[in-house]
Amino acid sequence: MVTLDLSPEQIVHARHLAGASHDQFQFAKARGHYPNARRTHIIGKLGEIGAHAYLCDEGFRCDATYADASRVSQCDIIVNDVLRVEIKTWSACHWHDLGRCIAVKQLEDVKRKCDIVLWCVVSANDLDPEQGAPGDSCSVRLAGWSEVGDIADAPVRKTGYGNMRKVMNYQLDESDLRDIPSLHERLSEG
Secondary structure, eight states: OEEEEOOHHHHHHHHHHHHHHHHHHHTOSSOOSSOOOHHHHHHHHHHHHHHHHHHHHTTOOEEOGGGOGGGTTSOSEEETTTEEEEEEEEEHHHHHHHOSEEEGGGHHHHHHHOSEEEEEEEEOTTOOSSSOOTTOOOEEEEEEEEEHHHHHTSOEEEEOOTTSOOEEEEEOOGGGSBOHHHHHHHHHHO
16 A cells, blocks of 8 residues: 655645536536535545656656546546546545445446546545645545456445445455555556
């Protein structure tokens, strides 16, 4: 696993992108796979920014499609002009029970738009999604990755607890994730 600490500037950038994506889906006519909440958008953007920074630091050429709202139907990052990467991110408090999921109804869309999924965990439980505070900090852990076929082979479970909407998901066990060193090989082969 790899953990990165995001800078205050990256956190501000995540808030800005999250606000735009939340607003875009707020007025969409179709209901999404999961609730449309500002907090979930910022968690997702923090993961995307962290993954992008890591891949660039490792020398991969990355097209950050996640940063362009007009490209929302594409994968999140295109590596070396070829490999399409989707970033899926959970806050640390939800990783154990709800992490590593793709909604059953979402799988065909995932198959269409990406080759692999990179799973991230964000430690930012008290980060206010609406506005920053001096000293905000956040770390992003790259927990592993999966080929899209790995997800299709995962068991289907109804996830959610308490008052959450229960969603039928393909959910991988953490032990089923491929490790980050093997990601380098996969990204290099395209």
